[in-house]
Amino acid sequence: MSGDKSFGPSRRAFLTGAGALAAGGAASRAVAGSGPEIAIEPWMQELGVGVDAAPYGLPSRFEADVKRRSVPWLTADPVSSVNFTPLHDLDGIITPNGLCFERHHGGVAQIDPAAYRLMINGRVDRPLVFTMEDLKRFPRENRVYFLECAANSGMEWRGAQLNGCQFTHGMIHNVMYTGIPLKLLLEEAGVIPSGKWLLAEGADAAGMTRSIPMEKALDDCMIAFKMNGEALRPEQGYPVRLVVPGWEGNMWVKWLRRLEVGDQPWHHREETSKYTDLLEDGSARRFTWEMDAKSVITNPSPQAPITHGPGPTVLTGVAWSGRGTIPRVDVTLDGGINWHQARMDGPSMPKSMHRFYYEFDWDGSPLLLQSRAHDSTGYVQPTKDQLRAVRGENSIYHNNGIQTWAVDADGRAENVEIS
Numbered sequence: 321m322s323g324d325k326s327f328g329p330s331r332r333a334f335l336t337g338a339g340a341l342a343a344g345g346a347a348s349r350a351v352a353g354s355g356p357e358i359a360i361e362p363w364m365q366e367l368g369v370g371v372d373a374a375p376y377g378l379p380s381r382f383e384a385d386v387k388r389r390s391v392p393w394l395t396a397d398p399v400s401s402v403n404f405t406p407l408h409d410l411d412g413i414i415t416p417n418g419l420c421f422e423r424h425h426g427g428v429a430q431i432d433p434a435a436y437r438l439m440i441n442g443r444v445d446r447p448l449v450f451t452m453e454d455l456k457r458f459p460r461e462n463r464v465y466f467l468e469c470a471a472n473s474g475m476e477w478r479g480a481q482l483n484g485c486q487f488t489h490g491m492i493h494n495v496m497y498t499g500i501p502l503k504l505l506l507e508e509a510g511v512i513p514s515g516k517w518l519l520a521e522g523a524d525a526a527g528m529t530r531s532i533p534m535e536k537a538l539d540d541c542m543i544a545f546k547m548n549g550e551a552l553r554p555e556q557g558y559p560v561r562l563v564v565p566g567w568e569g570n571m572w573v574k575w576l577r578r579l580e581v582g583d584q585p586w587h588h589r590e591e592t593s594k595y596t597d598l599l600e601d602g603s604a605r606r607f608t609w610e611m612d613a614k615s616v617i618t619n620p621s622p623q624a625p626i627t628h629g630p631g632p633t634v635l636t637g638v639a640w641s642g643r644g645t646i647p648r649v650d651v652t653l654d655g656g657i658n659w660h661q662a663r664m665d666g667p668s669m670p671k672s673m674h675r676f677y678y679e680f681d682w683d684g685s686p687l688l689l690q691s692r693a694h695d696s697t698g699y700v701q702p703t704k705d706q707l708r709a710v711r712g713e714n715s716i717y718h719n720n721g722i723q724t725w726a727v728d729a730d731g732r733a734e735n736v737e738i739s
């Protein structure tokens with residue numbers, strides 16, 4: 321913590337809290353007239369396991385509850401479904417690989433990298449096919465980006481529904497990608513002047529495709545093969561996925577097998593019947609690519625109640641914008657009557673998640689928690705009512721409205737809507 325007086329519990333409150341803990345803790349005793357003691361536990365009295373016990377390390381068994389979860393009623397079949405990142409169990413800005421939410425339309429393809437091929441064809445001078453070996457000879461870059469499914473928070477359009485930020489906001493992950501700027505591969509193939517669009521195609525059973533404008537492809541798209549330093553997970557598109565920074569997750573084609581250069585968009589399924597926003601008057605917005613600024617308080621939240629009682633409390637959450645960085649997040653404890661500027665902590669990178677904290681002294685009274693993100697373009701995250709006023713109630717996708725958690729006097733939190 322810094323010395324900033326605008327946040328954080330008072331030193332005195334903190335010490336009282338720590339003293340109370342030492343006196344009441346199960347493994348500790350305060351003996352009159354002496355200092356506190358802590359027990360000699362069994363794990364100090366026997367050797368631990370050796371270095372060969374876990375060639376690929378796993379989390380502590382006490383963390384078994386930290387996992388992706390799905391919502392059974394959302395889809396009929398797990399091979400065309402989604403699970404959610406446990407945001408309430410994470411901190412910092414990087415999503416661990418095994419906890420990145422998964423969304424796939426035809427199950428996880430199992431691709432042998434030795435048999436992997438990526439083709440670039442269409443309006444190019446030289447149609448090309450790349451092997452993994454070929455790809456690894458191009459200069460590569462490392463960049464951190466969030467991927468958010470456009471349907472994240474989609475179940476919340478008409479009112480509060482799912483109880484937990486894992487379910488309301490967990491269709492997002494934030495990962496450091498190692499990959500090749502797509503521009504370099506397109507230059508190798510030589511896009512002819514009429515080549516204005518790209519069709520990205522997956523090698524999964526869904527054969528998922530999306531149209532991407534050439535300006536974006538040449539700007540910051542990547543052909544990624546590593547996430548957080550290691551090979552992509554099969555769930556995330558092993559061995560190669562397309563990275564489309566700041567744009568809706570559906571465009572980040574996994575198990576990428578082909579890039580066709582064309583002169584116009586293809587209007588395939590995922591950009592017509594899906595991932596368009598149905599408006600009040602029955603018309604639909606197409607191509608809402610950029611993800612608007614959004615934030616959510618991850619703790620406290622329904623899956624992460626306040627368990628320590630009144631006193632010093634750490635409120636934290638994440639914020640992101642498809643248009644840049646998040647210089648500021650405001651939080652309110654009383655449903656928007658008073659707003660406080662949260663403390664941003666950790667790296668601030670464009671089109672990446674940002675972490676915020678607000679430390680406060682909880683007096684034990686009920687709270688209405690909200691967070692509101694400001695992005696580097698000056699855009700401010702809207703309320704759900706403001707969104708509905710513009711978009712009506714038929715939408716599923718692109719709900720970036722402000723989330724409310726109601727905390728009761730026992731510290732339990734619930735998903736609610738207030739207006």
Ligand SMILES: Nc1nc2c(c(=O)[nH]1)N[C@H]1C(S)=C(S)[C@@H](COP(=O)(O)O)O[C@H]1N2
Pocket residue numbers: 420421422423424425426467468469470493521522523524526527528555556557568569570571572573574575576
């Ligand atoms: N080939 C292929 N790519 C795909 C999909 C798919 O089903 N097949 N799903 C898309 C959708 S809708 C989203 S939100 C993201 C999810 O990425 P993730 O599984 O890494 O979270 O991948 C996209 N890329």
Ligand SMILES: [Mo]
Pocket residue numbers: 423469470471569570
């Ligand atoms: Mo998605």
